[in-house]
Amino acid sequence: MVDGIAGWVGAAPLRRLVARFGGTWPACDLADTLRFLDDFSGAHWDFRGGRERPDAREPDLDPDTAELVRVTAAALGLVRPVPPARPAYAHLVVLGGLAHACLRRVAHAVHLLRGGLRVTGEVAVLGSFRPLSELEHRTLAEAGVLDCATEVDALDAAVRLALGVSAPALQDGVDAGHPHHSWSSRTYLPAGLPPVRVLAAPSSEPHRRRAHTADTQRFWAGHVQLAPDDAVLLVTAPIYVPFQHCDALRTLALPYGCGIDTVGVDPALPDLARLPEPTLSPGRYLQEIRSAVRSMRALHAALVAG
Template sequence: MRRDASPAFDPVDVPRWPAGGVPDAVLLESLWAWLSGEPVQALAKASGWGWAGSADPRRLLGELCQRCADWDFRRNRERGAIESDAAVVGDRLIPEELAVAAARALGMVDATEPPLADASRLVVLAGAVRANVNRLHRARSFQRGEPRPGEVVVTTAARDLSAAERSQADTLGLTEWLLPGRRMTTEADAVVAAARATWELRGLPEIDGRLPDGGDGEERTAAAWLRWPGGAVADVTVVVAPSADPDARRANTFDQLTYWRTRSPLTPRDHVVAVTTQIYVPYQQLVAIRALGRPARCGVTVAGVDAAASATPTKAFGSRDYLQEIRSFFLAAADLRRDVDAG
């Protein structure tokens, strides 16, 4: 950490995965560098953990996954429900400027340009209504140059929208882009409407499966593919994915990317650029490596939308949000490590 008036850290690279992949030893080394770097150490000490980081990387990861329950401000709620209050662990206040500085060094604040010249597929990871608009806007901006990916895929699920999200969709003008006969009920409806608005897809798509109507457990089991071939700049596909464990939870990012991959084969010549919100880039990079990169040996880069690149204002992230998503990285790293150990 540099000794300036406010905390600042040297940048720590998010693990990379080029086309063809990297040896497991190289992947794990980059994981340990992120986990054991100065930003994470500073946050751990501020949380009262000290720094019990083991010289054994696997033991270090286990310790972090155990201790980071202190940073679970979500508590099984939607991410948007995390309060904007200061982050407190026990009786310790985590300084806002420390959390933001660490998050910036860890690649969670400022967007960078992905390797578009190598990209063969562009995938947008869906989420809350306003985030979808910003991510799709960012994806559309990636297609303005040459070369550009010939296919755009948006992965989503049948999560029921909150009343606030339905209101946001109406305010953003998405309701008029709903497919005929649909209501703004699920995340899938919002994503389809936002994709149609972004690429001005006025025609009806080819549909395989059935869009869910919401409720009745559909948010965990619904599956559908909607495709608009030959759009203005690319084919556009929306993939509504089911949960891999419907008895326990709805579909997560890993389920969505895996479902897409199993029906859209990738090769070591492909490079997938996935778009999310910048705060989620580090942990979703690990998820994408697990779901796409390791099974298909294709290249994977997760790119983000930051405040400067957003088309519409969304939630301002604070210390609680950043600690929550650093925790997500720890847990995703543990999943990836188990995959590597299992061969």
């Protein structure tokens, strides 16, 4: 893992991108390089400012810089989807996100299953009680999905839409009176496919924030009793693969000893042609390069501490 982090961080395209934004590459060890990149990207590539991703501003970049951003993102693995590395996994995990992502990622996972990917355990669709924005409501309405209030509602609707199921076979959860403390689980049993569990996790810091990706992964791992040597496939969007893969290595592979592969949705698949696809701008790519840097820094710190 350390070699993988060092290779990604030290890649020539990333060095060129830092130089384009006025940075001087440091002569230091990996931990200090990650610290430099975290600080540098925070100063130059953080367009969220603590807001949700849809509320991030778009930087005004000249055409040459915008093209360099796109080339760098492709070189760092944020653009092109790749197929799963194995023909079979113990579990398939679909990561939640914005409304369009909920629809597309669930559809892609079902495409993989119907295309012959074997899953011996369960399909886990992981989200939170984050309220949907007005734009997300419009996105869902365009796809014929109504009456969703939260991210996990959108994921549940995406499962029912992709699988043609109407009601869960099993339900569980706790309504604690606040979404940061509550959790829910709905399990569907589609014919000929593994069980599909839609899970919303509580926050590990409920006084500060909603549940994030690492919270949902840890919560799911405890529910499914993730075992050493289990192979887990994560499905997300290509732009999030580096950062969410490193998060999963830190939150699942290190404590449980399981294997992790992470793939992005392939927009060329016929199953996805009818579903809305966002426009990915240079600012979005810069933001997620920063996310990957921060995730790799956290993973490296965990590896050194362990």
